[in-house]
Amino acid sequence: MDARWNEGSTDAWKLWEEIMPLGYKGSYQRVRAYLREKRTSPRPVPARPPSPRAVAGWILRHPDTLDESEQLQLKAVRMHCPELDALTCHVRSFAVMLTERQGKRLPDWLDAVITDLTLPWGSGVVEGHVNRIKMLKRQMFGRAGFPLLRKRVLMP
Structure with missing residues (x-):
């Protein structure tokens, strides 16, 4: 049951x-x-995932400055998302490259980042629709309200 x-x-x-x-x-x-x-009966409350801002802060900070709970949370995030794991590795290697003044490694680092973090999909279609809506709105020069904009967007 x-x-x-x-x-x-x-x-x-x-x-x-x-x-x-x-x-x-x-x-x-x-x-x-x-x-x-x-x-x-009370149901167990699932732990809230960390905010994107918190994760970005953990990735961008030096690993030695993270306290133990932040290190554990970052480790969990990296285990669940291979893209964030790759990003963390690239950010840390870039920091080493900057602090140790190893500029000659930059082309290889860029190639590795492009290989690891370029995804097979893009937001081009959505951006095209947003661009079209903005163009329609500019053409109306603020003379009409939302109902006319809605009609112009929905009608081809």
Whole structure:
């Protein structure tokens, strides 16, 4: 019954009808009481993911300046996102390159960044739509309100 509850089935009558042919000898009221208890019991609150600003701060700071909890959180983020892991490695190698004045390594570093962080998709289509909407808005010179802009955007 717990598996069905986790799947989203919360109707006591339907659950009782499902488990009766499987050999359940209890009453409908017992199933209903069990589900009422599950509904009212406190559910574990999942931990909130760190904010993008916090993650960026952890990546950009020197690893020695991070406290233990920040290091653990950054490690968890890096384990869940290979792109952020690659980014962290590249940022840290760039910092070493700057502090040790190793400018001759810059072309190789740029090639590695392009190889690791260039994704197969882009936002060109969306940017094209946004550009078109801005152009339509500029053409109207603020003379008309949102209803006309909406019509011009939706009509080809």
